[in-house]
Amino acid sequence: MSIMRWLILTSTTLLLSGCFISDKPLFSPADAEQPLADGTKLAAFALDSDGKRKEDGPQTVTLKHIENGYLVSPSDDEPFRVLFDDIGDGYFIGVASNEDPTKSPLYGLLHQTDTSWFAYLPVCSDFRDLAKAQGKSLKDFHIADAESDCRFTSYEDLKSALMFLAAHGKPSTEYVTVD
Numbered sequence: 001m002s003i004m005r006w007l008i009l010t011s012t013t014l015l016l017s018g019c020f021i022s023d024k025p026l027f028s029p030a031d032a033e034q035p036l037a038d039g040t041k042l043a044a045f046a047l048d049s050d051g052k053r054k055e056d057g058p059q060t061v062t063l064k065h066i067e068n069g070y071l072v073s074p075s076d077d078e079p080f081r082v083l084f085d086d087i088g089d090g091y092f093i094g095v096a097s098n099e100d101p102t103k104s105p106l107y108g109l110l111h112q113t114d115t116s117w118f119a120y121l122p123v124c125s126d127f128r129d130l131a132k133a134q135g136k137s138l139k140d141f142h143i144a145d146a147e148s149d150c151r152f153t154s155y156e157d158l159k160s161a162l163m164f165l166a167a168h169g170k171p172s173t174e175y176v177t178v179d
Contacts (some may be wrong), residue, residue, distance in 0.1 A: 012064040013110070018123045019149055020107040023109070026094065032068035032083040035092060035112065039064065042117070042175040051170045060178060070097075087159060091166065106151070109162040111171070118171035120162065124150035127161065130169050 005127035036042075060075045069083040084092040090112040095105045109120040127150060128138055141161040143150045152158040 010167055019124065020127075020152065020158065021149045022105050022107070022152045022158070025105050026107075026152060027085045027093070027095070028085070030084055033086045034065055034068065034070070035084060035086065036063050041178040043178050045174045045176070047118075047170065047172055047174055051172060051173065055116045058176075060149055061175075063067065069150070091163070093159060093162060103158055107158055107162070109166055111166060115176065117175040119173040119175065120165050120169060121148070122162070122169075122173045124148060127165060127169075128170075130165065134164075134168050136164075 040063045042061050042063070044061055045053040045058045046056065048054050062073045063070045064073070066081065069081055072082050073079040078098070080096055080098050081121050082094055082096040085095050086092055092110045092112070094108045094110055096108070097106060107121065111118045111120070124143075125148075131137060131140065137140050138150065140146070141150075141164070142154060142157040143152065145159070150161070152161070
């Protein structure tokens with residue numbers, strides 16, 4: 001699976017991997033926020049398991065406002081759509097899709113700091129292992145045992161799982177604004 005799984009996700013690889021998903025959108029475009037300006041360019045750095053930047057250079061993505069979300073254009077991949085919901089303290093739940101983010105919703109978490117955005121892009125099997133290491137199971141987050149995807153039916157359960165990931169896991173990607 002690609003290291004740059006969120007703003008740099010490759011459409012078919014990520015959509016076929018074991019991700020955080022739902023059958024229907026868990027928040028609406030009307031609830032979405034646009035925390036970054038239209039035309040923002042970001043350098044994306046893959047992070048290792050210690051949260052340090054990997055040596056391979058950054059990839060660039062450009063964000064264009066569309067409706068209540070963004071069209072994200074990676075420098076070397078197909079554009080995709082994303083919506084963000086501000087959940088406070090600099091955290092945003094993101095939902096992405098190759099077409100309309102309300103179809104085939106795929107979720108992640110972004111954390112805004114003074115200098116960067118950090119992406120937590122869960123893979124279900126990794127989340128299962130993290131939960132187990134903390135004495136929890138997927139059932140504690142109301143996730144049915146899944147063969148590949150962690151499927152959510154409630155926004156609160158999704159938020160709880162993503163904040164657990166932020167508290168106990170490591171981000172996979174760091175984004176820095178490029179002038």
